[in-house]
Amino acid sequence: EADIYQTPRYLVIGTGKKITLECSQTMGHDKMYWYQQDPGMELHLIHYSYGVNSTEKGDLSSESTVSRIRTEHFPLTLESARPSHTSQYLCASSGGGATEAFFGQGTRLTVV
Amino acid sequence: GENVEQHPSTLSVQEGDSAVIKCTYSDSASNYFPWYKQELGKGPQLIIDIRSNVGEKKDQRIAVTLNKTAKHFSLHITETQPEDSAVYFCATYNNNDMRFGAGTRLTVKP
Numbered sequence: 001e002a003d004i005y006q007t008p009r010y011l012v013i014g015t016g017k018k019i020t021l022e023c024s025q026t027m028g029h030d031k032m033y034w035y036q037q038d039p040g041m042e043l044h045l046i047h048y049s050y051g052v053n054s055t056e057k058g059d060l061s062s063e064s065t066v067s068r069i070r071t072e073h074f075p076l077t078l079e080s081a082r083p084s085h086t087s088q089y090l091c092a093s094s095g096g097g098a099t100e101a102f103f104g105q106g107t108r109l110t111v112v
Numbered sequence: 113g114e115n116v117e118q119h120p121s122t123l124s125v126q127e128g129d130s131a132v133i134k135c136t137y138s139d140s141a142s143n144y145f146p147w148y149k150q151e152l153g154k155g156p157q158l159i160i161d162i163r164s165n166v167g168e169k170k171d172q173r174i175a176v177t178l179n180k181t182a183k184h185f186s187l188h189i190t191e192t193q194p195e196d197s198a199v200y201f202c203a204t205y206n207n208n209d210m211r212f213g214a215g216t217r218l219t220v221k222p
Contacts, residue, residue, distance in 0.1 A: 042212075043212045050208065098163070103148075103155030
């Protein structure tokens with residue numbers, strides 16, 4: 001079982017609210033990722049980090065921001081949630097080089 | 113950048129039959145090719161992977177083949193069971209960059 005955790009699992013929130021999705025891993029991995037997954041399955045990379053104080057934007061434009069102050073923690077923040085942000089958000093981490101990525105169980109976000 | 117194409121997007125088979133999912137990629141420098149299975153309500157989980165110096169790898173009912181010249185790799189599931197029903201993703205890895213295919217929804221009918 002992977003040691004990567006996401007909270008909350010489900011979140012329903014009103015438009016305009018600020019939210020933070022939490023992701024933590026205890027494997028000491030340097031690389032961490034955030035993916036957005038719509039019901040159509042495809043995984044869209046929205047943010048990634050290669051280590052502490054490193055953050056990059058992914059392929060899919062996103063209004064969210066991330067931070068990496070500690071190796072184990074990679075939170076994603078939406079300053080003002082909108083219905084278009086409704087989706088599933090998956091966090092992942094991997095060790096050095098070409099190795100397996102471990103995924104959290106995801107946060108299903110609904111903005112009403 | 114790398115472009116990974118995965119086919120088919122949906123696949124329905126009868127229990128006991130084989131299932132094959134194919135992926136092509138564009139960057140010849142890619143050197144690691146994992147396959148992930150995502151069950152309902154969960155995150156994707158690695159089921160098998162192959163590196164560029166190997167042409168085939170097998171783990172019980174699951175096998176992966178890689179053709180580096182043609183830049184394609186495939187997942188083979190034999191003797192499918194209803195619990196194989198899930199979404200499957202291929203991926204490629206090159207220079208710190210992992211790219212996923214669009215996914216295949218496999219349904220195994222009892």
